[in-house]
Amino acid sequence: MGLKVALYSGGKDSVYAALISWPVDLFVMFDYDFLSPLSPHLVNVRSAVKLAGSLSVPFVVLKVHRNNAMNEQADFFRKMNADQIIAGDQAVEDHVKYFDEVARRAGASLRDPLWGRDPAELLLQEAQALSFVIVGAKEKFRDLLCMRVSRKNVQELLRLSEKLGFDPIGESGEYHSLVYRVEGRGASIDVRCRRRLRSNGELIALMD
Secondary structure, eight states: OOEEEEEOOSSHHHHHHHHHTOOOSEEEEEEETTOSSOOHHHHTHHHHHHHHHHTTOOEEEEEEOTTTHHHHHHHHHHHTTEEEEEOOOSSOHHHHHHHHHHHHHHTOEEEOTTTTOOHHHHHHHHHHHEEEEEEEEEGGGGGGTTOEEOTTTHHHHHHHHHHHTOOTTOTTSSEEEEEEEETTTTEEOOOOEEEEEEETTEEEEEEO
């Protein structure tokens, strides 16, 4: 039987998708050498590694290259004998179609347990299962940066999404998150915003 591999960034959607599909055998993060701006997840990869360790799941970062990314990803999953690939998409159809093709080429199946869920309801569900800090945000949503969200204050983030006009889970890249506690699995890491930087109209928090 093959491995169950979860696409993993350390962010709330990827972690929650993995939890729904638990157990998983491996986390994988992709380093796309042609994307801009900087990824808040790659900038804070040390924290993502710590979280994976706290969850007792091995973690791999795979660098992929322009014009060959899909082949490189499919080759990786094939070599890892992946049977199922877990993704955390809710509404980005192009992303689902892309990884469905990656899975097909790798001889695996794609599972997207968050797909089509109501964003506000999904955020509430995620906040019951985990706590996260916002590590990236578009310039116009800069006040979100370094905000910690848990079941205790998730309604505040929902109110802000309505007031400022962004997707509650940040599905369009309005903000990016880093999970620091997973309820029920005894997993937690210490995180602290150390400094902030700008990258092509986005703000990124560097975490300790």
